[in-house]
Amino acid sequence: MLGEGIIKGLAETARNFFGSYVNKERLTTVQYPEERLPRIEATRDFPFLVYDGDDWEKGLRCVACQICEKECPPKCIYIEKSKDKKPDAVGKPQNYPAKFDIDVSVCMSCQICVEVCPFDAIKMDVQFELSSDDRFGGLLLTKDKLAKSNEYYHEIHPTEAAGVDAALAEDREKEKEKQRLAAAAAAAAAAAKAAAAAAAPPTTVAATKDGAGSGGAAKEEAK
Amino acid sequence: MNLEEIKSQIEANVPGCSLQILLNGSPSGQHSLLVDKEHGLTVASYLRDGASPKFDYCSNVTGVDWPLKETSTKQKTKKIVDGVESEVEEVIKTATGNYLEVVYHLFSMDARQGPLVLRMRTEDRVDQVHLPSLTPVWRSAELQEREVYDLFGVVFDGHPDLRRLLMWDDFKDHPMRKDYVDPDDYEYEPTAHDEVLKRMQAHYAAQGAPSASEETR
Amino acid sequence: MSVLTEASVDTVSMPADDHLQGDLLEISMGPVHPSTHGVFRMNLLLDGERVVKLKPVFGYLHRNHEKIAEHETYLGSMPYTDRLDYICSITNNWAYALAVEKLAGIPVPERAEYLRVITGELTRLQNHAGLIGFLLQDMGASGTPLMYAFREREKILDLFEALTGARMMCNYMRFGGCRCDLPAGWMEQAKKVVDEFPRFLDEFESLLRTNEILMERTQGTGIVTREQAINAGLSGPMARASGVNYDLRKVDKYGIYDRFSFRVPLGEHGDVYDRFMMRLLEMRESLEILKQAMRDIPSGPHKDPNTKIRNFRPKAGEAYGRIEAPKGELGFYLISDGGPNPYRYRVRPPSLINLTLLEQMCIGHNVSDIVIILGSIDIVLGEVDR
Numbered sequence: 034m035l036g037e038g039i040i041k042g043l044a045e046t047a048r049n050f051f052g053s054y055v056n057k058e059r060l061t062t063v064q065y066p067e068e069r070l071p072r073i074e075a076t077r078d079f080p081f082l083v084y085d086g087d088d089w090e091k092g093l094r095c096v097a098c099q100i101c102e103k104e105c106p107p108k109c110i111y112i113e114k115s116k117d118k119k120p121d122a123v124g125k126p127q128n129y130p131a132k133f134d135i136d137v138s139v140c141m142s143c144q145i146c147v148e149v150c151p152f153d154a155i156k157m158d159v160q161f162e163l164s165s166d167d168r169f170g171g172l173l174l175t176k177d178k179l180a181k182s183n184e185y186y187h188e189i190h191p192t193e194a195a196g197v198d199a200a201l202a203e204d205r206e207k208e209k210e211k212q213r214l215a216a217a218a219a220a221a222a223a224a225a226k227a228a229a230a231a232a233a234p235p236t237t238v239a240a241t242k243d244g245a246g247s248g249g250a251a252k253e254e255a256k
Numbered sequence: 257m258n259l260e261e262i263k264s265q266i267e268a269n270v271p272g273c274s275l276q277i278l279l280n281g282s283p284s285g286q287h288s289l290l291v292d293k294e295h296g297l298t299v300a301s302y303l304r305d306g307a308s309p310k311f312d313y314c315s316n317v318t319g320v321d322w323p324l325k326e327t328s329t330k331q332k333t334k335k336i337v338d339g340v341e342s343e344v345e346e347v348i349k350t351a352t353g354n355y356l357e358v359v360y361h362l363f364s365m366d367a368r369q370g371p372l373v374l375r376m377r378t379e380d381r382v383d384q385v386h387l388p389s390l391t392p393v394w395r396s397a398e399l400q401e402r403e404v405y406d407l408f409g410v411v412f413d414g415h416p417d418l419r420r421l422l423m424w425d426d427f428k429d430h431p432m433r434k435d436y437v438d439p440d441d442y443e444y445e446p447t448a449h450d451e452v453l454k455r456m457q458a459h460y461a462a463q464g465a466p467s468a469s470e471e472t473r
Numbered sequence: 474m475s476v477l478t479e480a481s482v483d484t485v486s487m488p489a490d491d492h493l494q495g496d497l498l499e500i501s502m503g504p505v506h507p508s509t510h511g512v513f514r515m516n517l518l519l520d521g522e523r524v525v526k527l528k529p530v531f532g533y534l535h536r537n538h539e540k541i542a543e544h545e546t547y548l549g550s551m552p553y554t555d556r557l558d559y560i561c562s563i564t565n566n567w568a569y570a571l572a573v574e575k576l577a578g579i580p581v582p583e584r585a586e587y588l589r590v591i592t593g594e595l596t597r598l599q600n601h602a603g604l605i606g607f608l609l610q611d612m613g614a615s616g617t618p619l620m621y622a623f624r625e626r627e628k629i630l631d632l633f634e635a636l637t638g639a640r641m642m643c644n645y646m647r648f649g650g651c652r653c654d655l656p657a658g659w660m661e662q663a664k665k666v667v668d669e670f671p672r673f674l675d676e677f678e679s680l681l682r683t684n685e686i687l688m689e690r691t692q693g694t695g696i697v698t699r700e701q702a703i704n705a706g707l708s709g710p711m712a713r714a715s716g717v718n719y720d721l722r723k724v725d726k727y728g729i730y731d732r733f734s735f736r737v738p739l740g741e742h743g744d745v746y747d748r749f750m751m752r753l754l755e756m757r758e759s760l761e762i763l764k765q766a767m768r769d770i771p772s773g774p775h776k777d778p779n780t781k782i783r784n785f786r787p788k789a790g791e792a793y794g795r796i797e798a799p800k801g802e803l804g805f806y807l808i809s810d811g812g813p814n815p816y817r818y819r820v821r822p823p824s825l826i827n828l829t830l831l832e833q834m835c836i837g838h839n840v841s842d843i844v845i846i847l848g849s850i851d852i853v854l855g856e857v858d859r
Contacts, residue, residue, distance in 0.1 A: 045680045281790035
């Protein structure tokens with residue numbers, strides 16, 4: 034019958050229309066600013082820097098190795114390495130980023146910086162309402178805007194953060210163990226040297242130099 | 257599908273053509289067939305209609321730019337100079353490239369075989385850049401050859417509608433060539449990708465001492 | 474809009490004995506036009522409402538993707554491939570990963586292959602769902618079918634977001650596998666979506682498939698014959714609607730597609746209606762594949778452990794890898810010179826090549842038919858212009 038198809042279609046629309054009053058699944062609209070969908074855990078948009086502890090400047094995990102800067106496909110990361118070194122979580126002296134800027138107007142949220150970071154220092158944020166009336170400055174995130182605490186990271190990506198924390202704790206334990214052994218060895222060597230030559234003041238200097246050397250080697254490896 | 261077989265098939269049926277198998281070093285094992293440009297069109301129509309299997313589906317057409325590449329290797333040879341044997345270092349210069357290449361990936365629909373990689377080369381990269389168009393054989397090459405003409409500058413003789421495809425008509429250069437230089441007179445906005453570093457450095461330089469703002473925080 | 478003068482380059486000779494002939498009208502349709510699915514432009518020459526000549530104009534979204542890739546590392550190009558056909562980023566990733574795996578001879582673990590099939594077929598579902606929605610929108614069925622289609626598509630995009638972190642720019646594949654494994658509860662959610670999807674298809678079919686107006690408009694419009702389709706290199710649903718039995722999942726059997734039983738729907742007439750039906754039928758077959766893949770997926774690594782993510786340098790050589798993307802044959806042709814960047818990186822865009830016959834399909838039809846013919850080709854300008 035001519036018109037049968039049209040009637041069938043209209044019946045379908047009617048079913049959907051009236052269904053939307055009784056069936057939640059047929060009414061999928063969300064009134065956005067007031068009402069929000071539950072956040073999906075894996076969601077990502079722009080990167081941020083993780084810090085441990087309370088002080089963001091002291092606790093930044095980033096050691097300014099510049100791998101992410103090199104690997105970033107649209108080259109939106111800008112890092113300036115510090116001249117001096119600061120002790121990191123296990124007390125090893127490390128560089129830190131004197132400047133760490135991400136231009137989020139260029140960033141394409143690909144997550145490659147997170148994948149290549151050997152220090153778990155950069156992670157993906159979920160903050161998407163970044164509109165600003167300052168077109169260039171407002172979208173250039175500097176270090177202080179990027180730094181966010183590990184607790185925040187746990188809040189937005191709980192499963193991933195727990196995994197990262199466990200791996201980091203293990204690494205740090207190993208590193209501490211290595212340091213302890215190195216220190217013990219250095220002390221033993223120093224004692225032996227002291228025993229051999231009664232007056233030998235520069236031994237302590239040598240020990241610290243050793244420590245710095247191993248730190249540098251570890252960083253080279255990471256690169 | 258055996259490339260040798262196809263080569264001998266073509267040689268038997270297209271008199272006078274010179275074919276050469278180019279080996280591919282990667283694990284993909286997709287070796288290619290270099291065809292001289294004089295017989296390009298005849299070889300193509302033979303491949304479509306006469307060969308077995310018939311390569312009736314031309315999937316991909318693209319260009320590759322091979323600029324002149326001079327490699328000099330030093331070689332030590334023993335020479336007798338004034339009756340005394342001595343080692344002399346000789347520099348051997350080899351030049352490769354200096355042509356544009358067009359690559360066709362052909363498949364056989366019925367025999368479900370392929371890809372047969374067909375290549376043609378121009379004589380140089382400046383003015384001897386003419387190649388026969390294979391659009392009369394495979395219509396699918398039409399837009400893709402236009403793209404190769406646009407981005408590489410290969411001129412396809414016999415193409416029904418050879419115009420630029422992606423760049424605008426007054427555009428001068430061929431952007432996919434290896435020696436293409438970006439123009440510096442674009443009216444572009446300061447957030448362009450490569451400029452982000454320079455811009456930020458300038459931004460901080462204008463602010464004065466680099467870390468002053470951070471210290472006050 | 475201007476009346477064509479005799480001096481115009483695009484003059485078309487009209488039959489002299491046509492006494493009803495009026496002035497030919499030259500119109501630029503696009504680049505900013507709601508029915509061109511992006512910034513696509515057609516220069517039309519019209520005799521009244523009838524198309525006499527059509528010249529597509531490309532390049533409004535051209536960013537030289539291929540040149541950018543020559544300056545990027547192999548991995549660095551992966552997120553850029555998302556932006557080719559931005560509706561189905563996962564299949565773009567897959568095609569690129571497949572080409573690089575061919576180039577460097579990288580093995581892919583079993584589980585990763587299944588993950589690829591599952592995400593790839595979900596991509597096909599959401600692409601086709603979106604497309605038929607848009608196509609009906611183009612035909613004048615404003616709003617309703619598109620919203621129904623988008624409601625279903627959103628469920629699949631939610632799955633993508635839970636897995637990869639992004640709805641559309643997934644950046645999911647890596648050379649030798651996938652970036653991450655399935656999160657907890659994902660499979661159950663995906664099974665639920667797949668189980669409920671046929672209900673949507675039934676609903677959609679009863680909505681418009683037998684609608685007399687739709688059939689009147691689409692049947693016999695924009696016909697491509699089998700021979701033309703092969704010669705013009707059409708691929709995907711476009712070619713199959715013309716009766717070309719060529720589905721790369723059956724032909725190349727890339728990945729693990731030889732393990733699944735599914736049928737390849739073929740059209741008979743090669744008109745807009747067949748292309749529309751092709752998508753509906755393909756979605757049902759995709760659901761079959763998904764059910765089998767979700768049942769059989771083994772445990773194991775999701776990535777080849779020996780492939781480095783950084784400092785990846787394949788040996789000198791070349792490879793052409795192609796997959797059956799939702800829009801057709803998506804191929805990547807890579808030449809390596811042994812360095813960290815590809816020497817040559819080429820995308821074989823199905824959307825662009827499917828447009829080869831556009832003029833031929835449109836000539837003789839009305840302007841409103843161009844819109845549905847273009848809609849039935851299923852183009853995404855990110856891929857056409859690259």
